[in-house]
Amino acid sequence: RVTIPARGEVTQVLALVGKGITFDTGGYSMKPPAGMYGMKNDMGGAAAVLGAMRALADLRAHIPEGTEVRAYVAAAENMVGPDAMRPGDIYRAANGLHVEVTNTDAEGRLVLADTLTVACQEGATELVDLATLTGVKISALGNDIAALFSSDPALTDRLKAASLAAGELVWELPLHQPYLKAFQKGTLADLKNSDMQPAGGSIKAALFLQQFVTRSWAHLDIAGNAAREENATGWGVGTLVEYVLAR
Structure with a gap:
């Protein structure tokens, strides 16, 4: 966790959470070679969060008084090994929910879920996460x-305004609650991490994350945005900076 302390008494704590999978092989649900190449960019969300914090540190005098900004990086590698999760494993998440891992290549949501839980437990009043989360987001x-997914219409409006000011495009997709049932049936756990069906996959992944937050929250799926031809774009830095400064 990295923190920019508030000027004056703290009245709000904004948590910026980034998916930081430094390399993603898919684990035992291994990606094909073409899909694995370039997976060093699976930390694009975390990189954007750290980039925003660096910019905000230089702009600290412009951060609204009473606003504390925290960055959380959900860092891991998704590799095959003797201690790696296997399809069918069940684990207890940080908030007490039990999750069955049906697809080890749906790992980003697992590290994000625990990180979002910790951010809430540590007093965040509002959370925004960025993640190169789902390939089907690129299809859509x-x-x-x-x-953009959000549990709070006011937060949605602020993020849309911030993205417009930064010149970064977002489109809101719904948190359609009935889709969550696909992660709840056919398992001994509270949730599966995947139903192995691509239809609605970005929405279902966002709904999974929502089970681990207890505050106003928004999720930005930046799959495809974070890199161009293996070059990092920094997508999200501008939106996060504008969001914090206008908050």
């Missing part, structure tokens, strides 16, 4: 537009 919106 391409590489220029990020998918």
Whole structure:
């Protein structure tokens, strides 16, 4: 965790959470070679959060008084090994829910879930996470537009305004609660991490994350946005900076 302390008495704590999978092989649900190449970019969300914090540190005098900003990096590698999770394993998440791992290549949501839980437990009043989370987001919106999910309409409006000011495009997708049932049936756990069906996959992944937050929260799926031809774009830094400064 990295923190920019508030000027004056703390009245709000903004948590910026980034998926930081430094390399993603898919684990035992291994990706094909073409899908694995470039997976060093699976930490694009965490990189954007750290980039925003660096910019905000330079702009600290412009952060609204009473606002504390925290960055959380959900860092891991997804590799095959003797201690790696296997399909069918069940574990207890940080908030006490039990999760069955049906697909080890749906690992980002697992580290994000625990990180979001910790951020809430440590007093965050509002959370925004960024993650290169789902390939089907690229199918839906391409590489220029990020998918926005939010539990709070006011937060949604602020993020849309911030993205517009930063010149970064977002499109809101719904948190359609009935889709969560696909992660709840056919398991001894509270949730599966995947139903192995691509249809609605970005929405279902966001719904999974929502089970681990207890505050106002938004999720930006930046799969495809974070890199162009293996070059990092820094997508999300501008939106996060504008969001914090306008908060």
